[in-house]
Amino acid sequence: MNLMDRLRSLLNLPEAGALAMLFVMVAAFTLLSPSFLTYGNIQVVLQPIPEMALLAIGVTILMIAGEFDLSVGSTFVLSPMVMVLVLAAGVPLPLAMLAGLVVALAVGLVNAFVTLRIGLPSFIATLGMLFVARSLAVVISGGFPPPFPRDMNLDWIVGRVDLLRVSVFWLIGIAVLLTLWLRRTDFGSWVFATGGNVGAARDMGVNTALVKTVCFSLCAILAGFAGMIQVFRLRSITPSLGNGMELTAIAAAVIGGAALAGGIGSVTGAIIGALLLAFIENIIILTRVDANWFRFAVGTMIVLAVAFNTWVRHLADTYRKRENR
Amino acid sequence: MTDVQLQVRGLSKSYGTITALEGLDLDIRRGEVIGLIGDNGAGKSTFIKILSGVHRPTSGTIHLEGRPATIRTPRDAMLLGIETIYQYTAMIPEMSIMRNVFIGRELLRWGRRGFGILDRKAMHAQSMAAIADLGLHIRDPEAKVKELSGGQQQGVAIARAIHFKSKIMIFDEPTNHLSVKETNKVLDYVKQLRDQGKTCIFISHNLYHVHEVSDRVVAMARGRKVADVPRSEVDVIEMTRMIT
Numbered sequence: 323m324n325l326m327d328r329l330r331s332l333l334n335l336p337e338a339g340a341l342a343m344l345f346v347m348v349a350a351f352t353l354l355s356p357s358f359l360t361y362g363n364i365q366v367v368l369q370p371i372p373e374m375a376l377l378a379i380g381v382t383i384l385m386i387a388g389e390f391d392l393s394v395g396s397t398f399v400l401s402p403m404v405m406v407l408v409l410a411a412g413v414p415l416p417l418a419m420l421a422g423l424v425v426a427l428a429v430g431l432v433n434a435f436v437t438l439r440i441g442l443p444s445f446i447a448t449l450g451m452l453f454v455a456r457s458l459a460v461v462i463s464g465g466f467p468p469p470f471p472r473d474m475n476l477d478w479i480v481g482r483v484d485l486l487r488v489s490v491f492w493l494i495g496i497a498v499l500l501t502l503w504l505r506r507t508d509f510g511s512w513v514f515a516t517g518g519n520v521g522a523a524r525d526m527g528v529n530t531a532l533v534k535t536v537c538f539s540l541c542a543i544l545a546g547f548a549g550m551i552q553v554f555r556l557r558s559i560t561p562s563l564g565n566g567m568e569l570t571a572i573a574a575a576v577i578g579g580a581a582l583a584g585g586i587g588s589v590t591g592a593i594i595g596a597l598l599l600a601f602i603e604n605i606i607i608l609t610r611v612d613a614n615w616f617r618f619a620v621g622t623m624i625v626l627a628v629a630f631n632t633w634v635r636h637l638a639d640t641y642r643k644r645e646n647r
Numbered sequence: 648m649t650d651v652q653l654q655v656r657g658l659s660k661s662y663g664t665i666t667a668l669e670g671l672d673l674d675i676r677r678g679e680v681i682g683l684i685g686d687n688g689a690g691k692s693t694f695i696k697i698l699s700g701v702h703r704p705t706s707g708t709i710h711l712e713g714r715p716a717t718i719r720t721p722r723d724a725m726l727l728g729i730e731t732i733y734q735y736t737a738m739i740p741e742m743s744i745m746r747n748v749f750i751g752r753e754l755l756r757w758g759r760r761g762f763g764i765l766d767r768k769a770m771h772a773q774s775m776a777a778i779a780d781l782g783l784h785i786r787d788p789e790a791k792v793k794e795l796s797g798g799q800q801q802g803v804a805i806a807r808a809i810h811f812k813s814k815i816m817i818f819d820e821p822t823n824h825l826s827v828k829e830t831n832k833v834l835d836y837v838k839q840l841r842d843q844g845k846t847c848i849f850i851s852h853n854l855y856h857v858h859e860v861s862d863r864v865v866a867m868a869r870g871r872k873v874a875d876v877p878r879s880e881v882d883v884i885e886m887t888r889m890i891t
Contacts, residue, residue, distance in 0.1 A: 527722030
């Protein structure tokens with residue numbers, strides 16, 4: 323493979339646009355603020371990345387399969403809330419985590435059931451779940467969740483390792499596994515096929531309902547796990563945890579190159595999307611711009627990123643077409 | 648009637664009070680190309696959808712090579728060797744040709760279906776061979792399907808069906824969205840298959856196309872078979888009369 327070929331296959335990746343934007347932004351932000359690329363700042367920026375990125379990965383994989391989940395922000399609180407309550411009842415941590423993840427799985431299965439069996443658009447099904455799951459989290463905690471045990475050893479998941487937290491390694495491990503699953507296994511192929519053309523996938527013998535159910539479940543479990551990481555990191559839980567995070571996660575997914583229509587997207591793209599959003603928030607703080615501009619910046623970023631991704635994809639297509647002639 | 652490959656008896660399908668297919672009897676011999684004609688709502692689509700596992704019949708039986716065939720899902724049909732080439736191309740545009748050839752039937756290096764690691768080398772080589780066997784000129788099986796013309800896409804669909812050693816190939820209006828040139832190409836493929844002794848069912852609204860490729864013409868109207876004649880005994884004008 324020569325250099326030109328390499329460049330072309332790079333252009334074909336769904337995250338190509340996001341990757342380019344990441345480089346440009348890091349360069350620009352470093353020029354804008356001398357404190358951007360410093361040890362202390364990067365440490366701060368990377369803190370919430372695992373949580374955000376895990377949410378975005380789940381949303382991305384579900385989006386590749388052609389469905390949508392607006393309820394991840396609520397699962398993000400409901401699942402750790404169950405964990406904290408079970409923990410307060412004296413159950414050991416692994417079992418408490420398992421209980422929380424089972425509840426997340428249940429949320430995913432209900433989303434899948436309402437979408438696939440009852441036949442509502444997943445936008446509506448998961449919009450309903452957004453309210454239901456958040457409400458449940460408040461109700462089961464009675465509005466005042468128990469204090470998180472201060473003395474619990476959580477180094478294995480959120481402990482500090484120099485610049486990073488251990489949770490970054492969890493993120494990397496999960497990301498590598500899911501990337502291999504999507505790209506190297508037959509089921510991964512079916513995920514893309516289901517989102518790319520559901521009728522064709524079904525006619526070729528793919529159980530598309532099963533594929534979507536697995537993706538709904540995976541998305542919810544990742545959201546629940548991400549919520550747990552955040553609770554471990556902050557060592558406290560409030561019923562408002564994860565409020566509005568569903569939209570940030572979807573933003574990260576589309577900035578990372580996932581197509582709303584399905585069939586396109588990548589795990590790395592989701593992570594880059596999460597990084598870009600965190601960097602933008604950070605530079606607004608560093609340059610002492612009024613923090614209320616953050617949402618303005620995110621909004622602009624989403625539109626520009628999707629436009630840019632589309633353009634990059636188009637560029638890659640014309641390259642290849644010219645070559646095939 | 649020797650060597651009947653597919654035998655259909657009393658096949659019916661009703662949706663509530665509407666009867667789409669009523670007591671269809673049909674024998675298809677090995678290596679025969681059946682031209683299936685009929686106006687919209689005549690029941691030919693329903694028949695094909697039952698054969699390809701999209702719909703289940705209300706009553707009736709299907710025997711494939713003498714054995715009763717139960718077709719509940721598209722996968723059942725494919726496992727039995729019944730492959731359908733649809734009027735829309737059953738392809739995933741964003742995925743590579745190689746992946747499209749093997750969708751739902753991926754070659755695995757390790758594991759079981761649904762939990763397997765892809766054998767991409769074998770998939771690459773075999774998809775390349777399948778495409779070349781049909782005389783399609785595509786250099787790179789890693790190219791995305793959306794980069795192909797409509798005719799090439801149907802070509803890949805046909806190559807896919809041949810590759811999986813299908814016994815019966817159903818062409819469900821495969822030329823509907825194609826240009827004249829591409830249509831001719833697809834008709835050539837069907838003739839090529841006929842010459843190789845493949846059993847085909849060819850459905851089209853274009854009676855000239857049907858007449859050109861078939862050995863036998865079966866006409867349907869209002870859910871019933873109304874004619875079943877060797878091609879040599881009919882012309883297009885008569886065929887038009889049969890279905891109107």
